[in-house]
Amino acid sequence: MKNKAVFFDIDGTLLNHDKLLPASTKEAIATLKAAGHFVGIATGRAPFMFEELRQELEIDTFVSFNGQYVVHKEEPVLRNALAPEAVKELVDFAKEKDHPLVFMDHTGMRANDTEHAYIYEAIGSLKFDYPPFDPDYYQNRALYQTLLFCKDGEEAPYQARFDAFDFIRWHEKSTDILPAKGSKAKGIEALITKLNLNPDDVYVFGDGPNDVEMIASSKHGIAMGNSVPQTKAVADFVTKDVNDDGVVHGLKHVGLL
Secondary structure, three states: OOOOOEEEOOEEOOOOOOOOHHHHHHHHHHHHHHHHOOEEEEEEOOOHHHHHHHHHOOEEEEEEEEHEEEOOOOEEEEEEEHHHHHHHHHHHHHHHOOOEEEOOOOOOOOOOOOOOOHHHHHHOOOOOOOOOOOOOOOOOOOEEEHHHHOOOOOOOOHHHOOOOOOEEEOOOOOOEEOOOOOOHHHHHHHHHHHHOOOOEEEEEEEOOOHHHHHHOOOOOOEEEOOHHHHHHHHEEEOOOOHHHHHHHHHHHHHHOO
């Protein structure tokens, strides 16, 4: 078989519902690489949030921040930061709404609230500690993502006000804020160009709302069995649940294992 390129989401795809890497998935990725296939990660996480996973799987190419910061062999391929003036306006608007924020660049994250239940709950669901407090972290640095902490539906006023941002909910208490029209799909496109890949030979695996565009734009889009309905709706194939060896099942279905 001609060598292919496979990109995997992390949460709910590589990592199971307990945020653990199934042994079957680790073995499958090693098999892919041994066969000469290219393997990358495409996630909404920041780079510092999956460094250990990259090391464990020996993967040095990734799309992070839902496509805003893309790296190949430690070389940035794409940087798409949030507009600074729009971020300043966001900070003021969120303060009026009494909604906390977490600012994220490629090296770290900081919260503008010292203790907030929504931050504890949402960040804790990723198995990370509460971010350090620094309400000015957004100033004079490139932010690739900001997290808004509010209940489902409460982001509507932000969506109406900020054309410079896209809002993607990832937790019942938190929404990603990204540069408008940024996506994992565009991050993968940048790597396709950089590495001279054939788009017809690219496969993607995902499960969340932030995977919809990536899966829809791929000729080989595989949704996990635990995917949200809108992700399943655009997939070429829906594999088994992540806790039921979904990655292995999907790779076998498309003939890569």
